[in-house]
Amino acid sequence: MNILVTGGAGFIGSHTVVALSEAGFTPIIVDNFSNSEISVLTGLEKILGKKVRCHTIDCNDAAALREVMLSEKIDGVIHFAAFKAVGESMGAPLAYYRNNLGSLVTLLEVMLETSVNHLIFSSSCTVYGETETLPVTEATAVKPAASVYGNTKRVGEEILYDVAKAHPLKIIALRYFNPIGAHPSGLIGELPLGIPSNLVPFVTQTAIGLRESLTVFGNDYPTKDGTCVRDYIHVMDLADAHVAALQHLLVTEKPSLYDVFNVGTGAGNSVLELIQTFEDVSGSTLRYQIGARRPGDVTAIWGDVHKANNVLGWKARRTLREGLADAWRWQQQLGARNK
Numbered sequence: 148m149n150i151l152v153t154g155g156a157g158f159i160g161s162h163t164v165v166a167l168s169e170a171g172f173t174p175i176i177v178d179n180f181s182n183s184e185i186s187v188l189t190g191l192e193k194i195l196g197k198k199v200r201c202h203t204i205d206c207n208d209a210a211a212l213r214e215v216m217l218s219e220k221i222d223g224v225i226h227f228a229a230f231k232a233v234g235e236s237m238g239a240p241l242a243y244y245r246n247n248l249g250s251l252v253t254l255l256e257v258m259l260e261t262s263v264n265h266l267i268f269s270s271s272c273t274v275y276g277e278t279e280t281l282p283v284t285e286a287t288a289v290k291p292a293a294s295v296y297g298n299t300k301r302v303g304e305e306i307l308y309d310v311a312k313a314h315p316l317k318i319i320a321l322r323y324f325n326p327i328g329a330h331p332s333g334l335i336g337e338l339p340l341g342i343p344s345n346l347v348p349f350v351t352q353t354a355i356g357l358r359e360s361l362t363v364f365g366n367d368y369p370t371k372d373g374t375c376v377r378d379y380i381h382v383m384d385l386a387d388a389h390v391a392a393l394q395h396l397l398v399t400e401k402p403s404l405y406d407v408f409n410v411g412t413g414a415g416n417s418v419l420e421l422i423q424t425f426e427d428v429s430g431s432t433l434r435y436q437i438g439a440r441r442p443g444d445v446t447a448i449w450g451d452v453h454k455a456n457n458v459l460g461w462k463a464r465r466t467l468r469e470g471l472a473d474a475w476r477w478q479q480q481l482g483a484r485n486k
């Protein structure tokens with residue numbers, strides 16, 4: 148079956164392309180390369196031993212999207228394409244709403260026009276905001292998002308809920324926790340353009356000498372060691388979850404469906420625990436200092452993943468150590484090349 152992967156040259160998208168291909172699907176990438184590099188396609192070809200078809204398309208371009216849907220005989224879509232920088236989104240709300248929500252609406256319209264009715268949507272645990280009840284389940288109240296980026300995911304889910312009620316579409320939204328790591332080959336991985344905002348690429352860039360030192364954003368939180376707690380999930384486990392969700396949609400008898408799943412490990416680690424694990428895995432001492440809290444950070448969040456375990460038959464298998472080891476191998480392969 149032919150699966151369209153929008154944003155398929157990105158971090159999670161490219162790893163999902165590997166998982167799809169290895170599960171017997173034919174992934175076809177559409178990407179506008181606004182936040183990814185064409186070199187990812189070379190990495191994918193080396194891993195898979197074959198070329199992955201890719202169309203340079205912006206998902207706001209309905210005509211181009213429709214043409215690919217028809218010419219590639221698409222059976223289902225996994226939609227990653229979106230802007231995803233939390234901090235950037237606060238200064239550019241209209242660009243984020245236009246791009247993230249506009250492209251989702253365009254994609255849905257084209258899917259209806261071309262009778263493609265299976266969709267996996269990339270959502271985020273950020274929709275839960277700051278919450279007392281941990282771990283969060285899919286029934287945990289969704290809060291007004293702390294960032295414009297998070298709001299595009301929350302509103303995106305609401306759009307999908309309404310559209311699946313009105314049309315014969317089968318849709319699953321996956322709420323990711325914190326994706327880390329890289330394919331064990333070291334041929335693809337996270338490619339943050341500019342200064343990384345996420346923790347793990349900043350850690351590996353500091354360890355390789357690209358960054359002077361890491362700032363830990365606050366150690367006065369009410370957690371075991373004062374630093375924030377997150378559910379760090381290996382990107383290959385996350386990729387496998389997309390395949391499991393797609394397979395679930397394909398066997399669903401119902402004419403339409405909208406469902407949501409947490410995709411995490413089910414456990415939380417603090418920033419300091421992650422640093423210590425990285426030092427152990429890399430055999431290096433990381434230069435870091437404690438700084439001020441970062442506005443918008445939640446104290447702690449990790450997921451209850453029983454629903455995905457039971458309904459999708461999916462469970463994260465890789466450890467934090469493996470994720471950090473794979474991220475470090477990828478960074479060493481990249482070298483100190485500034486992105």
Ligand code: WQD
Nearest residue numbers: 231233271273325344345346349362363364375418441444
């Ligand atoms: C993790 C922890 C920081 C950098 C965001 C989005 C989420 C998803 C993943 C897109 C926090 C601390 C970080 C640094 C630090 N993105 N940190 N020093 O904010 O949990 O989640 O990225 O889908 O939707 O919200 O991830 O990696 O930025 O931060 O101390 O230089 O690391 O304070 O506690 P976050 P993160």
